[in-house]
Amino acid sequence: MTMQKTSFYAILLAIIVAAPFLFPDFTTQLATLWLFIIVAMTWDMTGGQMGYNSLGNIFFYGTGMYVAAVIAIGLVYDVGEYTGASGGGRYDFTNEQYIIGFILGTLGAGVFCALSAFVLGYVLFGLRGPYFAIGTLGTAIAAGELVSNWDWVGGGQGITLPVYGGDYDQTKLFIYFAFAVVGVILFIFLKWLYGTRFGAAINAIRDDEEKAEAMGLRTLRYKLWTWAMSAFFVGMVGGISAFQLISFEPLESAYQTINLGIFMVVCVLLGGKGTLWGPIIGAIMFQVFKEVTWNYFLGWQWVALGALIVITVVYFQDGLMGWLQQKKPEWFGIRIDQKEAASEAAK
Amino acid sequence: MDQILGNIDLLIQFPVVNLKIIIDGVMIGALFALAAYGLALVWGVMNVKNLAQGDFVIGGGYVSWWLANNVGLHPLLGVPVAFVVMWGIGWLTYKLVISRVIERDLFTSLLATFGLAIMYAQLMNLMFGSDTQSLVLDVSILGLQNNYYFADGLIDLPAAKVIGVVLAALLATGVILFMKRSRMGQAIRATAQDARAARVLGIDTEKVYAFTFSLNSAICGAAGAIIVMVWVIQPFYGITYSVRAFVIVTAAGLGNLPGVIAAGLGIGAAEQYGSHIFGIGYQQAIAVMLLLAVLVYRLLQQKRNRQVLQ
Amino acid sequence: MSIIDVSSVSKSYGGVKANSDISITVEKGGITGLIGPNGSGKTTLFNSIVGYHPIDSGSIKFEGQEISRMQVPEIARLGLLRTFQQTRIYGEMNCVENMLISLPHRKMTFWENFQPNSKQDHEKAERLLEFVGLYEKRFLRSGSLSFGQQKLLEFAMALMNEPTVLLLDEPTAGINPTLINGLIERLKRANSEFGITLFIIEHNMRVIMNMADQIYCLAHGELLAAGSADEIQNDQSVIDAYLGAH
Numbered sequence: 071m072t073m074q075k076t077s078f079y080a081i082l083l084a085i086i087v088a089a090p091f092l093f094p095d096f097t098t099q100l101a102t103l104w105l106f107i108i109v110a111m112t113w114d115m116t117g118g119q120m121g122y123n124s125l126g127n128i129f130f131y132g133t134g135m136y137v138a139a140v141i142a143i144g145l146v147y148d149v150g151e152y153t154g155a156s157g158g159g160r161y162d163f164t165n166e167q168y169i170i171g172f173i174l175g176t177l178g179a180g181v182f183c184a185l186s187a188f189v190l191g192y193v194l195f196g197l198r199g200p201y202f203a204i205g206t207l208g209t210a211i212a213a214g215e216l217v218s219n220w221d222w223v224g225g226g227q228g229i230t231l232p233v234y235g236g237d238y239d240q241t242k243l244f245i246y247f248a249f250a251v252v253g254v255i256l257f258i259f260l261k262w263l264y265g266t267r268f269g270a271a272i273n274a275i276r277d278d279e280e281k282a283e284a285m286g287l288r289t290l291r292y293k294l295w296t297w298a299m300s301a302f303f304v305g306m307v308g309g310i311s312a313f314q315l316i317s318f319e320p321l322e323s324a325y326q327t328i329n330l331g332i333f334m335v336v337c338v339l340l341g342g343k344g345t346l347w348g349p350i351i352g353a354i355m356f357q358v359f360k361e362v363t364w365n366y367f368l369g370w371q372w373v374a375l376g377a378l379i380v381i382t383v384v385y386f387q388d389g390l391m392g393w394l395q396q397k398k399p400e401w402f403g404i405r406i407d408q409k410e411a412a413s414e415a416a417k
Numbered sequence: 418m419d420q421i422l423g424n425i426d427l428l429i430q431f432p433v434v435n436l437k438i439i440i441d442g443v444m445i446g447a448l449f450a451l452a453a454y455g456l457a458l459v460w461g462v463m464n465v466k467n468l469a470q471g472d473f474v475i476g477g478g479y480v481s482w483w484l485a486n487n488v489g490l491h492p493l494l495g496v497p498v499a500f501v502v503m504w505g506i507g508w509l510t511y512k513l514v515i516s517r518v519i520e521r522d523l524f525t526s527l528l529a530t531f532g533l534a535i536m537y538a539q540l541m542n543l544m545f546g547s548d549t550q551s552l553v554l555d556v557s558i559l560g561l562q563n564n565y566y567f568a569d570g571l572i573d574l575p576a577a578k579v580i581g582v583v584l585a586a587l588l589a590t591g592v593i594l595f596m597k598r599s600r601m602g603q604a605i606r607a608t609a610q611d612a613r614a615a616r617v618l619g620i621d622t623e624k625v626y627a628f629t630f631s632l633n634s635a636i637c638g639a640a641g642a643i644i645v646m647v648w649v650i651q652p653f654y655g656i657t658y659s660v661r662a663f664v665i666v667t668a669a670g671l672g673n674l675p676g677v678i679a680a681g682l683g684i685g686a687a688e689q690y691g692s693h694i695f696g697i698g699y700q701q702a703i704a705v706m707l708l709l710a711v712l713v714y715r716l717l718q719q720k721r722n723r724q725v726l727q
Numbered sequence: 728m729s730i731i732d733v734s735s736v737s738k739s740y741g742g743v744k745a746n747s748d749i750s751i752t753v754e755k756g757g758i759t760g761l762i763g764p765n766g767s768g769k770t771t772l773f774n775s776i777v778g779y780h781p782i783d784s785g786s787i788k789f790e791g792q793e794i795s796r797m798q799v800p801e802i803a804r805l806g807l808l809r810t811f812q813q814t815r816i817y818g819e820m821n822c823v824e825n826m827l828i829s830l831p832h833r834k835m836t837f838w839e840n841f842q843p844n845s846k847q848d849h850e851k852a853e854r855l856l857e858f859v860g861l862y863e864k865r866f867l868r869s870g871s872l873s874f875g876q877q878k879l880l881e882f883a884m885a886l887m888n889e890p891t892v893l894l895l896d897e898p899t900a901g902i903n904p905t906l907i908n909g910l911i912e913r914l915k916r917a918n919s920e921f922g923i924t925l926f927i928i929e930h931n932m933r934v935i936m937n938m939a940d941q942i943y944c945l946a947h948g949e950l951l952a953a954g955s956a957d958e959i960q961n962d963q964s965v966i967d968a969y970l971g972a973h
Contacts (some may be wrong), residue, residue, distance in 0.1 A: 226443035286803035376536030
């Protein structure tokens, strides 16, 4: 790594650590920003790098929430009894129970989601193009509906985690750093992954899957692993979100297909598909847009977001990075044979 | 579990209940088939997979509901009015968005229409509120009873539902005749087969696309105006109608009209059975699970042909 | 010793018999050619072998293993590789990247997949690009190359994959005639130096006569003749088929 790069990353890390202390009033928004960055980056693993546009990654978010909550509660109480009481009776978390529940819950959520990605992917990856998108969307909607009928996890009411006595501001900071740690690990992981043969293989699947199959790539295995890795991180942040929200219900906050489920796609498109930085930049752009509309178009914010999706998809689908790549291909190390390109154009 | 077994037992003990479920299912299925036919049309002609399909349905329902409540329009007249209004909205949607995604990859159209679906649902939420709404169709002025009873009252048949099915059938017949007989219908079918060839032969495909999409929206709108009489609507119910339309089209295949109708009726019946056995809360889940089941079935079918589903 | 055994394969589309009762063998280490006029069923047979559609009856064996029910990726992983008539390369990547992605993944362990490409991989990629004459253009976006160059790149990618058998679908189609001799030369060297068995569909009689040890000729979905280049050249039925006589 060059000196320049090292100092760039050092400054970045310093900003990440300092941000919640510099802007203490915005800790929750900053945590949400991390959530968007993480889900956008994980969506890009399949959508941008592998060419499989999932509309159902929110499935892992919702499932992660539930798994984490069930683990955290189950360590201390009987889950069925707890959800059955739904507010009646007093249930607490001690400091220790909270921390252990948090760690085991989020990790368990990640592992569970990765495993379910293997199972679901085995069926869904037989579908290509729009069928994959519709199939994954269907899976997420179905999961939300089924969970809202499942009384053991609280049915349509959802789950409210036990009361935790910790300091409110400290908890907010804790949540922020939990997101930030997952985000930084994910970034390092992806930076490494995209440089390996595996990364090249999933790019090949995106560019021409039939060719990749004909060249003997183990396409199904690569697809399953990519989705599972992506699901692992989404499940973890889902778990963290459960602790952040404390109280959540299945359709609006866990399996929120038409909110976060689609927003993650829009973040990636805004920033630029198939690049390491695109989803991050896109998530920041989206979050800023969202906050602005929330403040100035109150009541109309959802319509504005819908319009943003449509406009992004129709007019700006390559995103910021894609636009730069076209304007300045040399920045990205792309070389084109001028002579050949000219003769192609002349044809 | 006991309850599920009990519900199944009920079906065996009282076979006539099956009849009621099937009648209900077929009635609602006829309306699903309408929306699915519109989807198949747009999908086949311009290769756009419209996820806002259900929102057009709900939109049509609100047109009729609003006019009935504010102008006093009779619900039956709401059907043609919704057809016309939604035609206009479909045309606008086409000009503003759809026309720019036709030539692009399939995910683009899927995502753009998903965005539209969210926008429409939220707009309806702002305009009409998030409560469920319905209209009561009083047919006594036509000299009919509002409810007919059969089999010792075990089966009740509201006149509104029967009229709804009849209207749906009329609409479907009208559209089919239009597609078969009219010049525009022929142009649409030609474009569906080969847009480029159609262009070479002097068909204005841009016009055909705009017309097809508006027609689809209008069909959905009319279906919605019928649904508001026999069922309830709510701004966010659109997505489930879209999912149902996708189930039907995926199961039946494009350009297979009898298949679309059969699949529509079948899904209506399957949903009614499902909600009878598992409880009403599972109704939406069943629609989606059927989609997954159909996709898996098609997948296995293709695998035998050494192909994938794309 | 034969490596591909096609025996009594039939395939029809609706009522049209594209292949009927065709039996051919491809000898290990040799160059086998498949010729025939347009619509004679060459590509259908080719697609049956590589797994693009099911066959109606008969059997196809690769190294003694029945492959007629396998899917494309499974067959490819056995080391039976194909090139496409309309070349298929990863247009957004440069030539070296195209080569590196063509490393034989079937020979890698799971953990080797998660390693970056080694120096040897890069050297091998550049050596093969030099072999097909694309060394100068190795860092160019492959989509910007001419059709002929893309075809050469696809060939180099196939070599990178170290296949046991390489099936080529009309390798000279669309290539500038002045370059054809060079391509024939390279195909022969791929066979002799890398030991890759070649099975070539070719429309151009001159090309195939120059290379193949054994030639099969199809017409109207049936096997018309089989034999060495000389035998085929002097076979009256082959001449008739090509001249359109019935």
